[in-house]
Amino acid sequence: MKLIIDDANVEAIKALYEYYPVDGVTTNPSILAKSGRNPYDVLGEIRGIIGPDAELHVQVISKDAEGMIKEAQVIREKLGEKTYIKIPTTREGLKAMKALKKNGINVTATAIYTAQQAFLAGKAGADYAAPYINRIDNLGANGIATAKKIHDIFRLNNLPTSVLAASFKNSQQVLELAEYGVGAATVSADVIEGLLKNEVVSSAVDAFIADFEGLVGEGMTMADC
Numbered sequence: 386m387k388l389i390i391d392d393a394n395v396e397a398i399k400a401l402y403e404y405y406p407v408d409g410v411t412t413n414p415s416i417l418a419k420s421g422r423n424p425y426d427v428l429g430e431i432r433g434i435i436g437p438d439a440e441l442h443v444q445v446i447s448k449d450a451e452g453m454i455k456e457a458q459v460i461r462e463k464l465g466e467k468t469y470i471k472i473p474t475t476r477e478g479l480k481a482m483k484a485l486k487k488n489g490i491n492v493t494a495t496a497i498y499t500a501q502q503a504f505l506a507g508k509a510g511a512d513y514a515a516p517y518i519n520r521i522d523n524l525g526a527n528g529i530a531t532a533k534k535i536h537d538i539f540r541l542n543n544l545p546t547s548v549l550a551a552s553f554k555n556s557q558q559v560l561e562l563a564e565y566g567v568g569a570a571t572v573s574a575d576v577i578e579g580l581l582k583n584e585v586v587s588s589a590v591d592a593f594i595a596d597f598e599g600l601v602g603e604g605m606t607m608a609d610c
């Protein structure tokens with residue numbers, strides 16, 4: 386499962402890239418709005434941090450297919466070919482997805498709340514389909530079960546699309562989808578940190594250090610003795 390950062394905070398992305406095995410960055414208009422800066426300034430900096438070959442997902446704003454396609458061209462010109470154009474999975478969105486895929490442009494079908502939407506995005510040739518786990522839960526349905534069902538539909542129908550699960554509350558949800566073989570998850574910095582944050586881990590590491598320092602002296606490491 387690819388692990389993608391769902392954030393436009395340049396400092397947070399830099400730190401996560403330095404320490405964690407992450408595979409790219411996703412953004413959406415609300416995430417970009419939080420930066421309070423010109424979207425292309427922020428996205429350009431993110432592209433600079435992650436490099437030209439990493440996945441960067443950027444969403445269009447237009448509600449009509451023609452507008453979406455025009456935005457896709459500008460986004461790609463400015464941010465490179467490894468940029469995935471996030472298209473909301475609406476009727477107009479499906480039209481745009483088909484046209485973009487005909488031209489070999491990477492597409493992420495987004496704003497997915499139902500398996501029905503995801504099935505259509507898969508048929509339209511999207512590379513990824515992004516079900517919103519937490520938001521589906523809040524509607525009284527089951528986000529994790531929906532993501533699993535979409536994964537199964539794609540595989541059983543030989544569709545070219547992977548699930549890019551989004552909108553997570555916690556790291557356990559991410560792990561549950563990893564266990565199921567879901568293609569990718571996009572998660573906030575907090576949830577990524579949550580995969581590792583565990584008192585038992587830090588106390589085990591502290592105990593190893595204390596034992597070693599008892600043997601060779603305080604502050605000593607394997608590089609010093």
Ligand code: G3P
Pocket residue numbers: 391411412413517519520551552553571
């Ligand atoms: O990019 C869409 C998705 O990640 C939204 O997450 O937390 O706003 O529901 P959230």
